[in-house]
Amino acid sequence: MRLKDLGEAGLLNLLHQFCPAELIGDDAALFTPPAGRELVITTDVLVEGVHFSSSPLSSLPYPTMSAADVGWRAVAANYSDLAAMGAQPLGITVGLGLPPELPVEWVQQMYAGMAELLRIYGGVIWGGDVVRSTVIVISITAVGCINSCIIKRSVAEPGDWIVVTGDHGLSRAGLAALTGEVEPKIPEFITAHQRPRPRLDVVPVLQSLGVSRVAGMDSSDGLADAVAQICRASGVGAVLRHEITVHPLLKAEFPQQAWEWFWYGGEDFELVLTLPPEPAQTLVQRLGHPAQVIGEIIAGDQVFWGETVLPARGGFQHFDSPI
Numbered sequence: 666m667r668l669k670d671l672g673e674a675g676l677l678n679l680l681h682q683f684c685p686a687e688l689i690g691d692d693a694a695l696f697t698p699p700a701g702r703e704l705v706i707t708t709d710v711l712v713e714g715v716h717f718s719s720s721p722l723s724s725l726p727y728p729t730m731s732a733a734d735v736g737w738r739a740v741a742a743n744y745s746d747l748a749a750m751g752a753q754p755l756g757i758t759v760g761l762g763l764p765p766e767l768p769v770e771w772v773q774q775m776y777a778g779m780a781e782l783l784r785i786y787g788g789v790i791w792g793g794d795v796v797r798s799t800v801i802v803i804s805i806t807a808v809g810c811i812n813s814c815i816i817k818r819s820v821a822e823p824g825d826w827i828v829v830t831g832d833h834g835l836s837r838a839g840l841a842a843l844t845g846e847v848e849p850k851i852p853e854f855i856t857a858h859q860r861p862r863p864r865l866d867v868v869p870v871l872q873s874l875g876v877s878r879v880a881g882m883d884s885s886d887g888l889a890d891a892v893a894q895i896c897r898a899s900g901v902g903a904v905l906r907h908e909i910t911v912h913p914l915l916k917a918e919f920p921q922q923a924w925e926w927f928w929y930g931g932e933d934f935e936l937v938l939t940l941p942p943e944p945a946q947t948l949v950q951r952l953g954h955p956a957q958v959i960g961e962i963i964a965g966d967q968v969f970w971g972e973t974v975l976p977a978r979g980g981f982q983h984f985d986s987p988i
Contacts, residue, residue: 668772669765676795679769683776684790694791696756702810705752709742711735713801720771720801722764729843732771734859735803736778742885743807744786744863745934749883751816751868752809754788759805762798775803786865814871814879816938818898821880825962826945827903830864830936832857832912832955833888837930838919849918861934870951874944881938889928891937892960893968893977902965905975909959928975 668676681689688694698704711717718725719735730738740757747754759779763772783789788807839858842850864883871879880899884891896903909927916923939962940948949956968975 666769667765668763668767668769671769673795676769676772679773680776680793680795683780684792688789689792694758696791696808698755699810702812703815705747705750705809705811706806707743707746707750707809708804708806709739709746710805711739711742711803720767722766722801727844729840730859731778732774733778733781736775736780737782737860738778739775739803739805740779740782740807741861741863741934743805744782744788744809744865745861745883745885747807747809748863748865748868749816749881749936750809750811751814751871751879752811753865753868754786754807754809756789756791757783757805757807758791759793759803761793761795761804762800762802763795764799764801765797767801786863812872814868814876816871816879816881818880818882818895820878821895821899821901821939821962822878823901823962823964824941825880825939826942826958827892827905827960827962828938828940828945828948828956829884829888829959830867830938830952830956831933832915833884833928833933833935834915834923834926834930835912836861836932836934837926838915838922840932841919841922847919847922851914851918853914858932861932863934864936867936867938867948867952870948871938874947876940876944879938879940881936884933884935884937885931887929887931888933888935888937889968889975890931890977893975895937895939896962896966896968897977899962900966902963903960903968904963905960905968905970906958907971910955910957912955 718729835854835857839854841847
């Protein structure tokens with residue numbers, strides 16, 4: 666069955682099964698924030714043909730993920746932004762632009778992917794909106810709350826160590842395999858692209874360290890870009906270590922692309938954090954491999970990797986290039 670056969674009212678009734686019954690039915694959802702907590706709000710938009718290829722209506726010759734993967738990833742992108750602010754999730758709203766010819770089953774599977782992530786990481790679907798569109802557009806707004814430690818890009822200071830919470834370059838390698846750019850289809854890399862895991866687990870670890878100042882952001886636009894943006898917002902520079910660890914399978918299978926994908930691949934959804942050396946070292950120990958210290962914040966305005974000034978931009982940028 667297609668959406669045009671089901672109709673808007675029928676689709677909304679179908680989607681209501683994914684929402685708590687007490688929160689839907691009016692023009693907007695009522696929400697009582699936790700007492701004394703600061704709220705964090707973020708919005709992320711996914712468009713078919715730009716961020717993914719999945720539906721049977723796609724004009725692209727290759728699918729990069731299933732409908733359930735799309736749903737998972739759409740929420741994960743927002744939850745990664747919450748983690749990057751030091752927040753824990755409370756819930757989301759979902760705005761959809763959908764072609765009338767789209768099969769109803771595709772939408773159901775997408776919501777099943779959203780629901781799967783919410784079961785693991787918490788939060789509910791408060792509601793949303795549905796409109797007709799020529800392509801699939803998914804706009805999610807997520808709300809979270811902060812218990813104690815707020816992470817901001819603008820508070821890094823010289824002497825801070827730069828910590829990354831996990832591997833980089835895997836999502837880009839997975840995308841390359843899915844699109845036929847490279848031949849080896851390594852399951853770990855494909856999973857990294859289709860089912861990224863927001864690093865909400867890092868937030869309580871940071872809180873337990875009792876640090877009062879942490880700078881950071883997520884690495885969805887690339888690791889080099891994240892370091893550069895933190896430095897720019899804080900008015901500082903950085904020196905990155907030579908002995909940085911790259912996933913061994915990434916280096917073994919793609920030796921020519923490994924460093925490019927590590928720095929600029931994007932969509933790994935790890936956290937890049939700066940904090941004083943002692944808590945930084947403790948954080949890496951608590952998180953375990955593959956978390957690592959990759960450098961140090963310095964005075965200045967450039968990011969150095971050895972003698973090389975590392976450019977900020979290198980991955981996909983909206984409006985700069987086609988998919």
